Amino acid sequence: MTRTGDTGLRGAGARRVEGLRARAAQAAPERDLEAVAAVGGRFVVPGDHEWPTQLDDLGDAAPVGLWVRGRPSLRLWALRSVAVVGARACTEYGAHVAAALGAGLAERGWVVVSGAAHGVDGAAHRGALAAGGATVAVLACGVDVPYPRGHAELIGRIAGQGLIVGELPPGAHPTQSRFVLRNRVIAALTRGTVVVEAEYRSGSLVTARAARRLGRHVMGVPGPVTSGLSAGVHELLRGEGALVTDASEVVELVGDIGELAPVRRGPVVPRDLLDPVAARVLDALPASGAAGAGQLARDALTGADEALNRLYELQSLGFVERHGDGWRLTPDAKRPAARRRASECGPIRTVPGGRTRP
Template sequence: MIVPIEERLARAVLTCMAEPGDQRLGRLIEQEGAQDALAAVRSGEAPAGLDRVELEKRFPAWRARLSEADPERLLATCEESGGRLVCPGEAEWPSQLDDLGDGRPYALWVRGDQDLRFGCLRSVALVGARAASAYGIHVAAEMAAELADHNWTVVSGGAYGIDAAAHRGVLSADGLTVAVLACGVDVTYPSAHAGLFTEIARSGLLVSELPPRATPTRPRFLIRNRAIAALTRGTVVVEAAQRSGAISTARHARDLGRAVMVVPGPVTSPTSAGCHTLLREWGEAVCVTDASDVLDRVGLIGDDMAPQRRGPVLDRDRLGPAARDVLEALPSRGGAGAARIAVTAGVDLDTALTCLGALAAGGFVERCMKGWKLRHNPLDP
């Protein structure tokens, strides 16, 4: 579907006029369309069928921003930085964002050459603490790189700590990563991530609901978390304190019916306290420790299921039932005769002798003055 230029210009203005996720504006757009919604704000008259009193309370604040909203200049500025505007209904629009209902983005400003919709078809969010520990950074980078090796896109928020580690892990594996920003896609925040954002724009995508040159605020960080959750099949919280933006992303994922996964950490670490709370109190939260656990939750049955975890296979695990019973019947210290071993193992003497011969050949037992004894094997204690 090709969105008419008038619709694109109207949606560009709407991203300037109201903060992202405003459900009152979302309902107005859903009923009237972007162009007519914008006309209603300019006229100051809310259409019938909506909460007119509530809407008209918002109109003055929205109109105050319209004087600075020049859609053609915004589109030109975005194009200068290698970006574009993606609108609902276009081929590149990720339809999973529609799960947000009235709170879905009015449009998305995107920077990078990759296709946003295609890139997010198989995607996972990795989020966590800004003040991350070395443990959290290591886990996030390794998990992100492994997911990239399996051709999964990793979505995060471009912040310090876990977010940056996740993005860098994907880049190290030549995978696709998406950074959802709380500022314009042409704004570098934090400034220390200038190089990281350049790399993401080159091989991945920078995405924002805010227009070019928009600066971040605390509410904008929180509201963008719902977009991170909605874009992906599931959210992994790698590290999070009790009060954390990562917890809000997990909450949005839960409310949207997406998978919520949590990496456990040291019980003494405050940056893992929020993770442990999720595991303890949320029935939906699942413990994950590596990429295979994540794919087991969000992947396709038969293709991405994690292998069953087992301990190391010891030589004695390969023994038959009778040989195992005979081996267990030998005393831990000293030796014993074949008759005594047969009684203890619950087998007849011939079976005991046969098994003892096989066990001796396998290096498990050896003859001694008292009959038979265990042979020490450092690899199979």
């Protein structure tokens, strides 16, 4: 239930109001505005032209404003954005997938949003930057504070090519609770959240759950079932998360009508182009030795004349050759056929007549 007390602050109880008043007494807005201006930033509040209105979906938990560093418009960039988050101590696989997602989304005109942390976050940002695309880092500290320290150069590159966003004033340092609060901004700002690697207890899953509550798309990239770093993602996929493997599948979910991922299928081989009767006759041929047209007709469930016509057709295509009164596979057709039968049908056994069957 929403409480306002005598302060008019929605969602704030007496203790919360007391804490806010204590912080307000120490606030120096003019100093903060000067500090953010010194790094090329600004303060954006609801009602401003640059304010992303999707943040209003947070209701009472919406930020009172955001500190923004960088030249692009946050509102315009957020309209076509996707969050890519995951484990800080990610595997090489996680880093590779995150970088590929960042680059692929950027190449498709999408803004990659993450938290600039080590691991998956940093890889996603770097992938977008490498593709010459747009990326936004949402920090749990002031936009003038490079955190983590090891990503000072990366954060500088993002500020020059993209946007740095933070809810805290300049000079503020991160705390564990501030990371949790930051995650809700990432979830609300974007159309969907992709989790690459995450353990059961992970801040990335906090972001995903916030996205789900807000009605955003929630996606996960599967990993090895033996990896604890993928356990949280797999749990997410068992629920309401959608499985994705690349940028095209992400865009199919979050994008507009017609932005479809390509159809996945194996390579087309010459056998795939045969009509059904010819394919049955070809399958009836033994892996070794020869067989007569009558025998092949019976096994292919067709007439003798039809089988003979198909055999001549297969001969012209290089699949079979005449051997006395019988027919046999050519060397080029025999090797793929044997491999396919071994992989698809299991062990091959010999039956009377020298023919082979699974």
